[in-house]
Amino acid sequence: MAFKNILVALSYEPAAEQVVLQAKYIADCQQADLIFVHVIEPLLLMGIPEAYGYYEMLRNGEEAKVEEMTRMDRILHRVGIDREKVKQIVRVGSVKNEIIDCAKEEGADLVVVGAHGKRLSGFYLGSIANAVLHQSPVDVLVTKISDSDIAPAIKSYKRILLAVEFMPAIDKVIQQAKELAARHGAELIMVHVVNRAPVFEMPLSLFETEIVEKIERQFEQLTQEYCLADVPSQLLLGSPGKEIADYADKNAIDLIVMGSHGRHGVELLLGSTANSVFHRSHCDALAVRL
Numbered sequence: 497m498a499f500k501n502i503l504v505a506l507s508y509e510p511a512a513e514q515v516v517l518q519a520k521y522i523a524d525c526q527q528a529d530l531i532f533v534h535v536i537e538p539l540l541l542m543g544i545p546e547a548y549g550y551y552e553m554l555r556n557g558e559e560a561k562v563e564e565m566t567r568m569d570r571i572l573h574r575v576g577i578d579r580e581k582v583k584q585i586v587r588v589g590s591v592k593n594e595i596i597d598c599a600k601e602e603g604a605d606l607v608v609v610g611a612h613g614k615r616l617s618g619f620y621l622g623s624i625a626n627a628v629l630h631q632s633p634v635d636v637l638v639t640k641i642s643d644s645d646i647a648p649a650i651k652s653y654k655r656i657l658l659a660v661e662f663m664p665a666i667d668k669v670i671q672q673a674k675e676l677a678a679r680h681g682a683e684l685i686m687v688h689v690v691n692r693a694p695v696f697e698m699p700l701s702l703f704e705t706e707i708v709e710k711i712e713r714q715f716e717q718l719t720q721e722y723c724l725a726d727v728p729s730q731l732l733l734g735s736p737g738k739e740i741a742d743y744a745d746k747n748a749i750d751l752i753v754m755g756s757h758g759r760h761g762v763e764l765l766l767g768s769t770a771n772s773v774f775h776r777s778h779c780d781a782l783a784v785r786l
Contacts, residue, residue: 497668497675499526499635503604505595505628506534508567511641514648515610516575518639518780521650522608525679530582531602532572534564535594561586575648592627599634607636611774629756629774629783635672636756637782638774651750651780653680658727659740659754659773660688662714665786669755670722672784676753686729687743688715689736708733737772744777756783 504519506512516532523530536557564586572579583602587594599607609628629636639651658673660666677684690711692704712731719725732739744752756770774781 497672498679499523499528499606501531501602501604502526502528502606502608503531503533503595503599503602504608505610506532506568506571507610508534508564508571511610511648512571513575514641515608515639516571516577517648517650519608520575520577521652522606522637528606530577531585531598531604532568532582533585533587533595533598534568535591536560536564536586536588537591538588557588561588592631595628596631596633599632605634607632607634609636609638610641611638629770633785635782635785637780639780640778653682653750653780655747655749656680656682656684656751656753657740657744657747657749658684658686659736659752660686660718661755662688662711662718663755666718666755667722668786669753669784670724672782673753674722676751676782682750684724684727685747685749686719686724686727687732687740688729689732689734689739691736692733735772737770737776740773741776744779749779751779752777752781754781754783755786 499522502519502523504515506515519530522528565584568584568586569579572582572584585598585602587598595607598604607628629638653676656673656677658670660669673684676682688711690708708731715729715731719727719729730743732743740752740754743749752773754770754773770783774783
């Protein structure tokens with residue numbers, strides 16, 4: 497399940513080059529085509545009465561597109577990307593809607609967005625980032641950007657964490673994680689989190705012990721079914737989002753892979769849990785659309 501067309505949602509901030517570099521690294525490993533898109537929000541093109549004295553600050557829509565395309569050219573040139581080998585798009589509209597629509601129109605099978613540290617950055621902050629994550633028709637990869645002044649660098653995926661849930665659609669998530677590990681020459685590690693509220697962090701009751709033992713058997717069956725017996729695996733107890741992110745930090749994970757049903761479904765590793773992982777983790781994370 498290799499990616500063929502990767503859409504990179506690009507903002508024009510100092511860290512843009514790091515997002516471009518990471519997207520190029522992923523595309524090279526996947527032998528995929530790259531499509532870069534930048535969205536101009538309509539507010540920046542709205543007319544203001546001349547009487548207010550601000551009319552000279554406004555840009556014509558088509559002129560703005562040309563200017564933004566030139567800026568994109570400069571970014572790609574600085575990181576050594578031949579503009580003739582990629583596709584560049586500048587659109588005007590709602591950022592989240594334009595990114596999602598562009599992914600559909602261009603036949604993208606992966607959308608890449610950038611994030612600073614523990615918070616999603618630039619115009620991808622908050623509701624826009626959540627909309628891309630939950631409304632995108634395809635997989636979404638959030639690449640974390642360093643807040644230091646160190647020059648942009650590629651982050652190699654050498655240790656990939658597969659966060660699994662027992663559901664029929666998990667097959668796609670597992671196959672994608674295995675494919676990524678193979679293409680990146682990475683070690684694959686697997687975890688499942690048994691949701692247990694922190695208030696109950698005390699010795700397991702007899703009932704809870706029986707549940708955990710049942711889940712352990714399911715976990716073992718899953719590893720056998722998907723030929724993952726040799727993959728390091730661990731069953732965790734606690735809040736799924738926190739446990740996954742903490743495990744990734746403690747075990748030098750480079751990429752977390754998890755499933756997502758978008759806005760049309762709710763599973764343990766979806767919604768608030770997925771958001772928690774994306775916001776808590778310091779490493780890149782991939783939401784596989786189910």
